[in-house]
Amino acid sequence: ETGVTQSPTHLIKTRGQQVTLRCSSQSGHNTVSWYQQALGQGPQFIFQYYREEENGRGNFPPRFSGLQFPNYSSELNVNALELDDSALYLCASSSSWNSGANVLTFGAGSRLTVL
Amino acid sequence: DQQVKQNSPSLSVQEGRISILNCDYTNSMFDYFLWYKKYPAEGPTFLISISSIKDKNEDGRFTVFLNKSAKHLSLHIVPSQPGDSAVYFCAASAAQKLVFGQGTRLTINP
Numbered sequence: 001e002t003g004v005t006q007s008p009t010h011l012i013k014t015r016g017q018q019v020t021l022r023c024s025s026q027s028g029h030n031t032v033s034w035y036q037q038a039l040g041q042g043p044q045f046i047f048q049y050y051r052e053e054e055n056g057r058g059n060f061p062p063r064f065s066g067l068q069f070p071n072y073s074s075e076l077n078v079n080a081l082e083l084d085d086s087a088l089y090l091c092a093s094s095s096s097w098n099s100g101a102n103v104l105t106f107g108a109g110s111r112l113t114v115l
Numbered sequence: 116d117q118q119v120k121q122n123s124p125s126l127s128v129q130e131g132r133i134s135i136l137n138c139d140y141t142n143s144m145f146d147y148f149l150w151y152k153k154y155p156a157e158g159p160t161f162l163i164s165i166s167s168i169k170d171k172n173e174d175g176r177f178t179v180f181l182n183k184s185a186k187h188l189s190l191h192i193v194p195s196q197p198g199d200s201a202v203y204f205c206a207a208s209a210a211q212k213l214v215f216g217q218g219t220r221l222t223i224n225p
Contacts, residue, residue: 004158033212042119042204042215043159056211090158101147101166102208106158 002027004107006091012113013081021076021110023091031055031096032074033104034066037088049074050096078112086114118142119207121216129224134192136219138205141186145207145214150179150190153202153218162203163190195223 005024013019025032031050035043045058049068063079072093078085088111092104120139128134140148146167151159165172165179165188172179178191192199200223206213 035215040217042121042206042217043213045212045214048211058212092158101149101164102211102213103149103161103164104213105161106151108156108158 004091004093004105006089006107006110008110009108010111010113012115014115015081015083017081017114018077018079019081019112021078021089021091021112023074023076023093023107025072025074025091025093026105029093029095029105030072031094032068032072033092033094034074034076035090035092035106036060037090037109039087043090046076081114083114086112088112117217119205119214119216121203121205121219123219124217125220125222127222127224128195130197131194134190134195134199134221134223136190136192136203136205136221138188138190138216139186140188140207142207142209142214143183143186145209147208148179148181148188149206149208149213150177151204151206151215152199153204159204192221197223197225199223 033048034046037043047057048055052068065077067075088109090109092106149164150162153159181188202218205216
């Protein structure tokens with residue numbers, strides 16, 4: 001089975017620009033979550049998508065938005081980039097049919113640098 | 116408000132000995148706790164989990180202990196191997212999300 005793949009792996013933007021990050025979920029998974037990992041910190045929950053709708057959101061402003069497509073792939077969009085948005089963005093997929101622990105399968109991430 | 120804390124940024128252990136990584140939490144509503152391992156340039160990889168109604172879960176060399184009264188959990192790795200060198204994240208499950216600690220960098224010395 002294929003794992004979670006993210007693109008691009010690295011990118012550099014300037015303040016005020018917009019960025020779109022992409023994620024393909026693991027086969028058999030129907031739920032996608034996005035996390036932001038700042039340097040030296042643990043991943044922080046941005047939001048989750050299930051059935052193409054946002055299904056929970058962390059403490060991030062509205063300029064962070066997302067999409068989930070019918071094939072369960074997803075996009076994270078960030079508008080009006082700020083310097084503090086520089087981080088590793090992790091996509092994770094999971095299955096809503098699994099009971100028990102909320103085990104997420106993570107991609108390798110997209111490292112965003114905002115100058 | 117840091118609900119999950121890993122107070123040791125780094126830990127160095129000799130190969131073959133026991134590694135103990137610690138994690139504290141503040142929210143009694145967490146239903147599961149998980150440990151993830153992360154190598155450079157890779158995403159976090161799930162290691163082991165424990166339900167909040169259990170106090171121990173074991174999987175091979177890895178054992179997680181949960182002390183609910185102290186709101187503390189720990190991951191024991193016995194025996195430690197060089198391939199265990201990585202950053203370890205403690206995470207707590209709440210509704211749709213995982214709340215992560217800051218991570219502990221474990222280095223296994225030969």
